[in-house]
Amino acid sequence: MKTKLQYALSVAVIGVALMTSGLVRAAETYKMDTKGSHAFIQFKIQHLGFSWLLGRFNTFEGEFVLDEKNVENSNVSVNIDVASVDSNHAERDKHLRGPDFFDVSKFPKASFVSTKIEKTGEKTAKITGDFTLKGVTKPLTLDAKYVGGGKDPWGGYRQGFEATTQFKLKDFGIDYNLGPASEVVDIYISVEGIRQ
Amino acid sequence: MRLKNTTSDYGMVSVLVHWLSALLAVGVFGLGLYMVGLSYYDPLYHELPEWHKFLGVALALITLFRLLWCVISTPPLLLAKQSWQKMAARLAHGLLLLGLVVLPVTGYLIVTAEGKALLLFDLALLPALIELSPTQTDWVGRLHLWSAWGLIGLALVHAAAALKHHFVDADRTLTRMLNIKGQ
Numbered sequence: 001m002k003t004k005l006q007y008a009l010s011v012a013v014i015g016v017a018l019m020t021s022g023l024v025r026a027a028e029t030y031k032m033d034t035k036g037s038h039a040f041i042q043f044k045i046q047h048l049g050f051s052w053l054l055g056r057f058n059t060f061e062g063e064f065v066l067d068e069k070n071v072e073n074s075n076v077s078v079n080i081d082v083a084s085v086d087s088n089h090a091e092r093d094k095h096l097r098g099p100d101f102f103d104v105s106k107f108p109k110a111s112f113v114s115t116k117i118e119k120t121g122e123k124t125a126k127i128t129g130d131f132t133l134k135g136v137t138k139p140l141t142l143d144a145k146y147v148g149g150g151k152d153p154w155g156g157y158r159q160g161f162e163a164t165t166q167f168k169l170k171d172f173g174i175d176y177n178l179g180p181a182s183e184v185v186d187i188y189i190s191v192e193g194i195r196q
Numbered sequence: 197m198r199l200k201n202t203t204s205d206y207g208m209v210s211v212l213v214h215w216l217s218a219l220l221a222v223g224v225f226g227l228g229l230y231m232v233g234l235s236y237y238d239p240l241y242h243e244l245p246e247w248h249k250f251l252g253v254a255l256a257l258i259t260l261f262r263l264l265w266c267v268i269s270t271p272p273l274l275l276a277k278q279s280w281q282k283m284a285a286r287l288a289h290g291l292l293l294l295g296l297v298v299l300p301v302t303g304y305l306i307v308t309a310e311g312k313a314l315l316l317f318d319l320a321l322l323p324a325l326i327e328l329s330p331t332q333t334d335w336v337g338r339l340h341l342w343s344a345w346g347l348i349g350l351a352l353v354h355a356a357a358a359l360k361h362h363f364v365d366a367d368r369t370l371t372r373m374l375n376i377k378g379q
Contacts, residue, residue, distance in 0.1 A: 083330040083331060083334075085330075088310070090333070091245070094306060097334060104334075
């Protein structure tokens with residue numbers, strides 16, 4: 001004789017089994033593996049036109065919905081803790097957090113939320129979205145590339161992408177004069193998502 | 197020339213370190229305010245922070261010495277007569293000293309926040325002891341700035357009080373700090 005609890009449990013088990021079978025849902029949600037640090041947001045900018053300065057944002061979180069059958073139906077969003085900017089130099093990082101650059105006490109978060117994904121090749125796509133930095137929101141397009149995916153050795157399922165983009169600092173209200181060679185910042189993103 | 201303090205007079209050592217401290221404190225403060233406003237292409241953009249750190253560390257060492265000297269050679273008695281004046285003087289002196297301790301400590305923490313040593317030109321380095329998060333570093337930065345304004349503000353009050361004692365009360369508060377003999 002089944003109790004109500006047992007009945008509810010079996011419904012739940014069947015439900016979860018259906019949901020995880022991969023047959024029911026075509027689009028699947030992935031959480032970026034920031035916990036295991038298999039996700040990176042790096043930037044580079046010219047120093048005087050003589051060399052590249054590299055840095056990264058150490059703290060962020062993001063997720064993406066991947067529809068492998070219909071990539072246009074996918075989406076991605078990322079939230080960045082701007083204060084985590086790290087260029088491997090304590091005084092420069094403090095300067096970057098201050099009002100001359102990111103002004104993190106007023107604008108602690110940056111974000112990217114995709115609005116449109118266009119497949120451009122077998123493994124490539126253009127991801128357009130709303131990018132918010134220092135309180136300014138503007139459309140930004142990432143050139144994204146599928147790197148790989150599949151079962152990981154620990155019972156999970158992962159997919160990884162890399163993407164590049166660039167923008168003018170001035171477009172987001174950062175007008176500290178670093179010189180003519182240093183107006184544009186290049187972004188490189190590499191993320192691995194764990195299927196939820 | 198007497199080096200040590202007596203119950204009524206400052207010795208040469210106290211007089212020298214007092215005025216050296218005052219000079220350095222104003223200098224390092226001005227340097228600090230000026231350097232953070234420099235544009236990236238200013239020839240002094242890298243030079244002045246180096247001097248700020250160097251002179252700041254020098255001032256910290258002098259402060260350390262002053263604290264030791266207070267123990268070795270007790271400062272003379274306060275000349276103020278009313279007890280509220282004595283209290284106010286002790287409080288002001290205590291806070292000035294606190295500022296002279298807090299400023300170099302916070303300055304050091306800002307520079308070493310990411311685990312790298314503080315370099316004094318290429319002469320010497322102070323290794324990092326504590327790593328701070330970005331938020332903590334920014335708070336330490338604010339404390340550094342506020343303490344600097346506090347110290348300079350209090351130093352002005354301190355100077356005004358000394359002038360008041362000199363001109364209004366006509367006592368030896370100022371002259372004995374200049375090691376000018378009275379009586």
